[in-house]
Amino acid sequence: MHRERIRHPGLQSKVTTALEASRHIRDGMTVGMSGFTRAGEAKAVPLALAARAKEEPLKITLITGASLGNDLDKTLAEAHVLARRMPFQSDPALRKLINEGEVMFVDQHLSETVELLRTHQIGPVDVAVIEAVAITENGGIVPTTSVGNSASFAILAEKVIVEINLEQSDVLEGLHDIYIPKRRPYREPIPVVTPESRVGVPYIDIPPEKIVAIVVTTKLDSSSTVLPPDDETRAIASHLSDFLQNEVARGRLTNTLQPLQAGIGSIANAVLHGFIETPFHDLTMYSEVLQDSTFDLFDAGKLRFASGSSITLSRECYGRVLPRLGDYKSRLILRPQEVSNHPEIIRRLGIIAINTALEVDIYGNINSTHVGGTHMMNGIGGSGDFARNAYLSVFVTKSIAKGGAVSSVVPFASHVDHTEHDVDIIVTEAGLADLRGLAPRERAREIIDHCAHASYRDALDDYFDRALKRGGQTPHVIEEALGWHARLREKGTMLAG
Amino acid sequence: MHRERIRHPGLQSKVTTALEASRHIRDGMTVGMSGFTRAGEAKAVPLALAARAKEEPLKITLITGASLGNDLDKTLAEAHVLARRMPFQSDPALRKLINEGEVMFVDQHLSETVELLRTHQIGPVDVAVIEAVAITENGGIVPTTSVGNSASFAILAEKVIVEINLEQSDVLEGLHDIYIPKRRPYREPIPVVTPESRVGVPYIDIPPEKIVAIVVTTKLDSSSTVLPPDDETRAIASHLSDFLQNEVARGRLTNTLQPLQAGIGSIANAVLHGFIETPFHDLTMYSEVLQDSTFDLFDAGKLRFASGSSITLSRECYGRVLPRLGDYKSRLILRPQEVSNHPEIIRRLGIIAINTALEVDIYGNINSTHVGGTHMMNGIGGSGDFARNAYLSVFVTKSIAKGGAVSSVVPFASHVDHTEHDVDIIVTEAGLADLRGLAPRERAREIIDHCAHASYRDALDDYFDRALKRGGQTPHVIEEALGWHARLREKGTMLAG
Numbered sequence: 001m002h003r004e005r006i007r008h009p010g011l012q013s014k015v016t017t018a019l020e021a022s023r024h025i026r027d028g029m030t031v032g033m034s035g036f037t038r039a040g041e042a043k044a045v046p047l048a049l050a051a052r053a054k055e056e057p058l059k060i061t062l063i064t065g066a067s068l069g070n071d072l073d074k075t076l077a078e079a080h081v082l083a084r085r086m087p088f089q090s091d092p093a094l095r096k097l098i099n100e101g102e103v104m105f106v107d108q109h110l111s112e113t114v115e116l117l118r119t120h121q122i123g124p125v126d127v128a129v130i131e132a133v134a135i136t137e138n139g140g141i142v143p144t145t146s147v148g149n150s151a152s153f154a155i156l157a158e159k160v161i162v163e164i165n166l167e168q169s170d171v172l173e174g175l176h177d178i179y180i181p182k183r184r185p186y187r188e189p190i191p192v193v194t195p196e197s198r199v200g201v202p203y204i205d206i207p208p209e210k211i212v213a214i215v216v217t218t219k220l221d222s223s224s225t226v227l228p229p230d231d232e233t234r235a236i237a238s239h240l241s242d243f244l245q246n247e248v249a250r251g252r253l254t255n256t257l258q259p260l261q262a263g264i265g266s267i268a269n270a271v272l273h274g275f276i277e278t279p280f281h282d283l284t285m286y287s288e289v290l291q292d293s294t295f296d297l298f299d300a301g302k303l304r305f306a307s308g309s310s311i312t313l314s315r316e317c318y319g320r321v322l323p324r325l326g327d328y329k330s331r332l333i334l335r336p337q338e339v340s341n342h343p344e345i346i347r348r349l350g351i352i353a354i355n356t357a358l359e360v361d362i363y364g365n366i367n368s369t370h371v372g373g374t375h376m377m378n379g380i381g382g383s384g385d386f387a388r389n390a391y392l393s394v395f396v397t398k399s400i401a402k403g404g405a406v407s408s409v410v411p412f413a414s415h416v417d418h419t420e421h422d423v424d425i426i427v428t429e430a431g432l433a434d435l436r437g438l439a440p441r442e443r444a445r446e447i448i449d450h451c452a453h454a455s456y457r458d459a460l461d462d463y464f465d466r467a468l469k470r471g472g473q474t475p476h477v478i479e480e481a482l483g484w485h486a487r488l489r490e491k492g493t494m495l496a497g
Numbered sequence: 498m499h500r501e502r503i504r505h506p507g508l509q510s511k512v513t514t515a516l517e518a519s520r521h522i523r524d525g526m527t528v529g530m531s532g533f534t535r536a537g538e539a540k541a542v543p544l545a546l547a548a549r550a551k552e553e554p555l556k557i558t559l560i561t562g563a564s565l566g567n568d569l570d571k572t573l574a575e576a577h578v579l580a581r582r583m584p585f586q587s588d589p590a591l592r593k594l595i596n597e598g599e600v601m602f603v604d605q606h607l608s609e610t611v612e613l614l615r616t617h618q619i620g621p622v623d624v625a626v627i628e629a630v631a632i633t634e635n636g637g638i639v640p641t642t643s644v645g646n647s648a649s650f651a652i653l654a655e656k657v658i659v660e661i662n663l664e665q666s667d668v669l670e671g672l673h674d675i676y677i678p679k680r681r682p683y684r685e686p687i688p689v690v691t692p693e694s695r696v697g698v699p700y701i702d703i704p705p706e707k708i709v710a711i712v713v714t715t716k717l718d719s720s721s722t723v724l725p726p727d728d729e730t731r732a733i734a735s736h737l738s739d740f741l742q743n744e745v746a747r748g749r750l751t752n753t754l755q756p757l758q759a760g761i762g763s764i765a766n767a768v769l770h771g772f773i774e775t776p777f778h779d780l781t782m783y784s785e786v787l788q789d790s791t792f793d794l795f796d797a798g799k800l801r802f803a804s805g806s807s808i809t810l811s812r813e814c815y816g817r818v819l820p821r822l823g824d825y826k827s828r829l830i831l832r833p834q835e836v837s838n839h840p841e842i843i844r845r846l847g848i849i850a851i852n853t854a855l856e857v858d859i860y861g862n863i864n865s866t867h868v869g870g871t872h873m874m875n876g877i878g879g880s881g882d883f884a885r886n887a888y889l890s891v892f893v894t895k896s897i898a899k900g901g902a903v904s905s906v907v908p909f910a911s912h913v914d915h916t917e918h919d920v921d922i923i924v925t926e927a928g929l930a931d932l933r934g935l936a937p938r939e940r941a942r943e944i945i946d947h948c949a950h951a952s953y954r955d956a957l958d959d960y961f962d963r964a965l966k967r968g969g970q971t972p973h974v975i976e977e978a979l980g981w982h983a984r985l986r987e988k989g990t991m992l993a994g
Binding site: 086098105106109119121184188190191347388424436438467476479481482486 | 581583595596597598601602603604605606609612613616617618619681682684685686687688690691747748755839840841844845846847862866867869870871872877881885886888889909910911913914915916917918921933934935936938939964965967968969970971972975976979980982983986987
């Protein structure tokens with residue numbers, strides 16, 4: 001069966017084992033692998049690397065699109081193969097090594113990694129390992145459930161290893177739109193003007209002689225770990241949809257809204273899911289990961305078109321969607337992440353961006369990544385690409401965590417990933433703060449009144465009142481500003497007394 | 498003479514006094530005024546507003562391109578005319594009222610203000626007041642030494658007041674390139690592909706009947722307050738040019754570099770001036786404000802072309818450049834700030850962005866705006882538009898301030914305007930930190946070793962060593978992280994003991 005998937009006749013002879021293929025990767029190399037939010041990652045060669053590391057010194061720099069599925073980041077971390085990792089991850093075992101300082105983690109805007117590689121400011125990529133549905137007659141690589149950085153890795157790497165995954169549906173062929181921005185100073189406008197614009201070709205176009213090995217695999221993508229909506233996420237969805245309906249009533253938006261982006265995770269997924277119960281219609285998405293909510297909206301007749309860089313679904317949703325992929329195909333595009341997340345296109349299309357905050361401060365600065373200001377959770381991902389350039393930049397979070405020991409609204413963000421300049425709307429289950437056109441003192445009033453949990457509101461009011469007495473554009477009691485985090489570290493709670 | 502400047506015959510009758518013109522502006526209105534970095538601001542109507550405020554209740558929201566010259570922000574602040582001000586200012590009297598909480602200051606990325614106005618998320622603009630060299634036969638407004646947000650103000654406002662400034666050289670006509678991005682969802686790629694691309698028309702195109710009053714003025718722009726290079730700024734320039742020459746030697750850049758942007762102020766100006774003494778040639782600029790260094794580089798034969806949104810020069814440089822403006826004209830373009838600062842174009846052109854930091858932390862987060870984390874200095878300006886999307890994002894600062902009582906390199910930034918994701922290079926007179934591709938722990942080592950002042954290096958080392966024992970992607974001793982700022986507030990110095 002794999003012979004039908006390798007249509008370039010000269011490449012049939014490149015089929016080999018994962019172990020043999022992996023020998024192109026040597027200690028100290030930089031490797032670019034497919035995979036974006038647990039979708040379409042190379043599945044066999046990474047395991048061969050982990051196995052080899054038990055026998056020989058083997059440390060690499062691993063660059064991907066985003067997080068890997070099938071516990072591959074865990075396996076590679078536990079085998080101590082990773083010296084350096086970028087631009088995103090979400091695995092607990094890898095996270096532990098990152099926070100211990102064993103793995104150097106470079107947390108990057110997802111649109112930027114290949115810009116840096118292309119200009120030789122990082123890299124070079126020695127070997128690319130790309131999961132594919134097929135190789136075309138001309139040697140073009142057809143990606144699977146994600147594009148991520150795969151195309152640029154294959155173009156920039158000296159050698160390319162392809163994993164043909166027989167379990168990935170051949171209906172995926174034709175879904176992708178591979179457009180690679182030209183090198184500067186010859187770069188032209190990227191001609192994407194709507195979410196459905198097709199501007200490239202449906203395969204990764206490289207000279208076939210760069211493909212040094214082909215490995216045949218059959219393992220499926222991991223399903224997503226997204227949680228179903230709960231009372232809090234339903235309340236967040238409801239606040240946001242009320243707000244957007246009010247924007248429609250005021251003539252600022254129509255009921256088709258603007259193209260939607262939603263970050264990975266349960267809250268953003270639940271918010272989009274909530275749009276089923278609204279008067280919005282003929283919606284479009286221009287996002288990075290397409291989650292269950294995309295297909296829920298398709299099935300509810302609410303969504304007209306979705307563009308992303310990957311498809312990552314729950315087990316239930318995979319079971320529903322994969323057999324009918326052909327029915328959705330004309331309404332879907334998967335793009336390289338430097339196109340799905342490109343500032344140029346995000347600003348042009350005027351996207352409503354919905355991303356998840358770990359922590360927000362009273363002035364609307366957002367921490368998306370660092371627990372307690374120090375320990376990495378996952379990474380900034382594409383949230384900065386979208387939030388900075390959005391028509392409307394929305395951040396969502398529950399108002400408390402750890403059973404109330406942690407307030408998501410704090411006097412001073414212990415780490416800043418998104419500054420107040422890039423945050424228009426904050427929503428928690430308690431309410432929604434509309435920060436547009438407000439100065440910091442006004443933002444604080446909105447955020448404390450509408451977003452903070454009742455159990456922390458008095459303490460935030462007290463802090464803000466005392467800060468106001470000190471004055472300033474952004475008043476703080478500077479010696480207390482991080483006191484809530486210090487107390488959490490020492491006493492296990494942000495609650496005083 | 499003003500009759501020659503008002504070429505539309507129907508508009509001659511609109512000439513009136515500043516006071517009469519100002520009566521179109523009433524208490525509570527939102528007013529958009531020309532002016533960007535002390536260049537091309539409306540000069541008469543603001544004074545009439547300040548005078549009227551002594552006699553009648555008059556509070557407005559004032560939106561400009563950036564800062565105003567001729568002490569207008571001071572005069573308006575002292576007359577208590579300003580209820581709300583955006584998106585940038587640099588005046589000490591206004592700053593005082595902002596920090597006292599009298600004036601609500603909305604500090605915005607300079608590319609974003611008109612996006613928000615155009616989508617009615619802020620505004621509407623009731624009246625626009627625009628300084629012009631001339632009004633064309635068709636009623637087109639020809640700006641003077643800045644474009645800023647003038648074009649969109651005039652398009653979006655209900656009424657337009659034009660100040661024809663007879664002292665602004667008529668040679669300025671033809672210098673401007675006014676292109677306005679279309680409303681979404683009809684927006685197309687902005688066709689600027691090189692700094693010299695001309696894509697619009699040389700005047701602001703509005704229906705002439707919107708012009709309700711014309712005021713004739715003769716006051717010149719204020720000269721810039723830029724300081725001449727000193728030993729420290731010369732050292733900063735030298736470190737950066739050495740670094741760039743090394744990039745050329747490594748094949749990452751050529752001696753024509755990439756288009757340059759430099760933020761307003763003495764340090765960035767000195768850095769560009771320093772390029773006179775380098776092998777670089779045929780340079781181009783795609784920047785916001787064009788300062789003395791632009792013309793120094795032209796006169797030294799180093800610069801081929803410069804695009805900006807304003808021209809702001811020292812008294813000496815005005816004296817040299819203005820009489821010969823015709824000689825420079827074919828090598829200059831002034832654009833709306835939503836084009837000069839547009840993320841789409843900045844990413845496309847691959848700009849080397851040089852902006853000034855007030856404070857940097859050991860991980861490379863940048864504070865550009867808030868003294869002590871609380872008190873506004875000027876505003877973020879265009880630094881975020883450029884830093885986020887640059888080919889290379891450089892921040893420059895002297896390593897100490899206030900005679901050594903303040904270290905510009907601190908454990909934890911007291912306010913974050915640019916996150917570590919957007920900062921590639923930091924330069925002080927002590928040296929240069931190249932942060933590309935590094936994890937936070939590695940960034941700290943580079944910044945402390947190369948950028949910190951010798952008098953603070955041991956204290957930074959001590960903090961970082963103790964933070965490392967706590968672990969994390971971005972290690973901190975969280976209860977001490979803002980201790981340097983608390984000490985400065987209490988004892989007037991960051992130095993311990």
